[in-house]
Amino acid sequence: MLIYDTLSRRKREFVPLRQGEVRMYTCGPSVYSTPHIGNFRTYVVEDVVKRVLLFNGYRVTHVMNITDVEDKMVREARGSRRRLREIAAKNERYFKECSRRLNLIPADHYPRASENIEAMVALIKRLMDRGLAYRDEAGNIFFDVSRFRRYGMLSHYRFRRGLEGRIYRDDYSQGEAGDFILWKAWRRSDGDIYWDTELGRGRPGWHIECSAMSIRYLGIPFDIHMGGIDNIFSHHENEIAQSAGATGKIPARYWMHVRHLMVNRRKMSKSLGRSYTVEELRRRGFSYRVIRAYLLSQHYRRRLNFTFPGLRRKAREVQRCQDLIRRLRRVKGAVDSEAADRAIDRALSDFTFHVNNDIDIPAALDTLCSLVRRLDQLERRGKLGPGNASRALQAIRRMDSVLGIIF
RNA sequence: GCCGGGGUUGCUAAGCUCGGUAAAGCGGUGGGCUGCAGACCCGCUAUUCGUCGGUUCAAAUCCGACCCCCGGCUCCA
Numbered sequence: 164m165l166i167y168d169t170l171s172r173r174k175r176e177f178v179p180l181r182q183g184e185v186r187m188y189t190c191g192p193s194v195y196s197t198p199h200i201g202n203f204r205t206y207v208v209e210d211v212v213k214r215v216l217l218f219n220g221y222r223v224t225h226v227m228n229i230t231d232v233e234d235k236m237v238r239e240a241r242g243s244r245r246r247l248r249e250i251a252a253k254n255e256r257y258f259k260e261c262s263r264r265l266n267l268i269p270a271d272h273y274p275r276a277s278e279n280i281e282a283m284v285a286l287i288k289r290l291m292d293r294g295l296a297y298r299d300e301a302g303n304i305f306f307d308v309s310r311f312r313r314y315g316m317l318s319h320y321r322f323r324r325g326l327e328g329r330i331y332r333d334d335y336s337q338g339e340a341g342d343f344i345l346w347k348a349w350r351r352s353d354g355d356i357y358w359d360t361e362l363g364r365g366r367p368g369w370h371i372e373c374s375a376m377s378i379r380y381l382g383i384p385f386d387i388h389m390g391g392i393d394n395i396f397s398h399h400e401n402e403i404a405q406s407a408g409a410t411g412k413i414p415a416r417y418w419m420h421v422r423h424l425m426v427n428r429r430k431m432s433k434s435l436g437r438s439y440t441v442e443e444l445r446r447r448g449f450s451y452r453v454i455r456a457y458l459l460s461q462h463y464r465r466r467l468n469f470t471f472p473g474l475r476r477k478a479r480e481v482q483r484c485q486d487l488i489r490r491l492r493r494v495k496g497a498v499d500s501e502a503a504d505r506a507i508d509r510a511l512s513d514f515t516f517h518v519n520n521d522i523d524i525p526a527a528l529d530t531l532c533s534l535v536r537r538l539d540q541l542e543r544r545g546k547l548g549p550g551n552a553s554r555a556l557q558a559i560r561r562m563d564s565v566l567g568i569i570f
Numbered sequence: 571g572c573c574g575g576g577g578u579u580g581c582u583a584a585g586c587u588c589g590g591u592a593a594a595g596c597g598g599u600g601g602g603c604u605g606c607a608g609a610c611c612c613g614c615u616a617u618u619c620g621u622c623g624g625u626u627c628a629a630a631u632c633c634g635a636c637c638c639c640c641g642g643c644u645c646c647a
Contacts, residue, residue, distance in 0.1 A: 190647075198647080205647035235645070319573060320643065369645085391647030392574090398646090421647065422575080428640060430647095460582080466575075466641075473582060476596050486609065526584085529594065536595095543603090543611050 164219060164519040166387075167464060169395060169418040170317055174521055179386050180416065184222045186381040187213065188415065190373060190390035190398070191227040191273065194254035195235040199438040200458065200469070201424035201431035203265060205391045207455055208421045208463040208522070210267040212389065214565045215518045226380045227270040229255055231277045232356075233369045242354020251277070261441045264451040265458075266567040274376045276367070282375040283367040284360045287345045289409040302348030302363045309342075311404045317418065318396035343401050344368040370401040377414055378406060388415035392422050424458070426469045444474070453478045456568040459524045480532060484569050487535050488559065490542065491552040499548030503541050503555070510534035511558045518565055531562050 164177040179185045189209045192198050209227075216223050230236075231251035240247035255275075262269070276283075287304055290296040295310045308314045349357040349364040357364050367375075377385065383406060390399065399418065406414040423430040431438045444454050457477040461467035510530050517526040538555055541547045547555075563569045 193646080202647045208647095233645085318643080393642065393646055396573090396643060423641065423647075425640080430641070432646075434646090464575090468582085470582085472596085476582070480595070483609090490609090529584085532595070539610060 164215070165521050166417050166419065167521045168416075169420050170413075175417065177417065179221065180384065183220070184224070185216050185387065186224045186226075186385035187216075187387040187389065188226045188228075188373070188377040188381055188385060189270070189388075190394055191229050191270075192254070192258050193230040193233060193235060194251045194258065195233075195239045196433070197254055197257055197440060198261065199431060199433065199440050200444065200454065201426075201438060202391075203261065203441060204424040204458045204467065205389075205421040206262065206267060207265060207458045209389050210265075210567070211459060211524060211565060212387070212419065212522055213268060214567065215522055218515075218518065218561075218565050224381065225268075225270040226272045226274065226377065228373060228376050229258075229273050229275045230369070230372060231255070231275050232366055232372070233276070237353060237356055237366075240354075240356060242352055242356060244355045247356055251275075264445075265441065265455045266451065272380050274380060276372040276376070279372070279376050279379065280358050280360065280367060282379045283371045284346075284362055286371060286375045286378070286405065286409050287362060287367075290345065290405065293408065295408045296345055302346075302365065303344060304346035304362060305342040306345055306401065306404060306408070307342055308404065311408050313407070314404050315400065317403055318400045320396050320400065343370060343397065345371050345405070370398055371405055373398070373402050374405040374409070374414070377402075378410070383410050383412050383414050385415055387417045387419060389419045389421070392420040395420055419463075421463045422466045424469055425466050428468070430466075431469060439469070449474055449478060450481075452568045453481050456481050456528075456566070459528070459566065459568070462521075462523060462525055464521075481568055484531065484535050484559075487538060488556065488569065491538070491556050494542070494547055494549050494552035497542075497545045497548045499550040500541065500546035503538065503547050503551035506534060506537045506541070507551070507555050507558045510537075511561065514562050514565075524566070527562070528566065531559070531566070534559070 165174045166177045167174045187209075189206075192202065213223050213225055229251075231247070236247055236251065239250055255273075259269075259273075287296060290306065291298075291304070294307075296304050296306050298304050345368050346362050347365050347368060349366075353366070357366055377383070377388070388399070403413060406412070425431060426437050426439075441451070441454060445451065449457075453474070457474050458467070460473070460477055510533065513530045514527050517523040517530060520526075534555075538547060541551075560570065
């Protein structure tokens, strides 16, 4: 199985650290608001990566964090811890409901940032002990990027040293030159949203959350770390700095990043105009399976341009597969043919090749569609018997264990 | 400015790593099957791959220059 690794910038043969077992960490949602289908593109791809691993016989431990403590949350909650909890709970519930509808296999753990503060505090203390972090007058704690030589190894971002990167502005202070925040000291606007810890009263920075929780739930190093492409810098870069700074180990062996879903040539985002939610598309008559298929219709490292004609096209494709399934279940009379069995075997082996080639789902999907077409032809010519049909169903079921768009 | 991804038929796009003369799906169109319709089946649908040069017997594929579009670099899937 080949996987493109952002860190080494090439496709690498995938070899898990422990034989037969894969540990993966995916950056989950920040629950200050509701996610749109652009966000879900990433989650669906992550789900498929997991399914391909399962397809290959690996046992998979999947951790997806829930970010319920960070600036946007605090702002949304207007300094009320109770409100923060309500907002987080509501959005987390919505997120999981959408995930279920889009046929995502649930993660094994969904650690919440708010419930792992101690782990973060411990990690920050370790960084301070190692001289990689410092505290300012206000009590904020920053990671000292100049003390971590390999900073920039993931994003290849050129870090300009010596500039005034240590200034605490209103929010995170990492400018181009910037050190980034590990711990934010309590401010009046935070209201009762704070934790009293050995580091003082305050709350953790965004990046430390993933370092602490990935180490806690998966150990270090683990196998695969995934997220949206916009996390390469600064989130994952910082996560590496924190985790490696504290433990001496790069947290993950393979880093995978999903490109954005576009709309009108721009990335789909709430602020930049148009974005659609899963429910919105559902109301317009597109089934969850179709939405899922659509989000998988382009290779994950290429951008996918969202259009309604495209979505309709996908709907027809899925429909065709499902129509065939229905007919396969009723095949009788005709005699089994070797041609049909050959087509099925061929399709399954092509399919396997493609999913193992850096999760090439479009190509794998093509294989399935070609098989469907071929079976239609054979059926038409009376060369599709009950034995063929049952083998075909079995093969398609196996393919769909990866795709999750038919059954 | 720095890092990265693209420009192929009406649309979505494969191919480019290992040059040999343009996949596939959708749409459109002609026909078949069918009581009608749908579904399904058969055929047709790019002399051309952003532009200009170069290398070659041969280039979408290699080399050079240029144009255009987009993403990341601030929170972001």
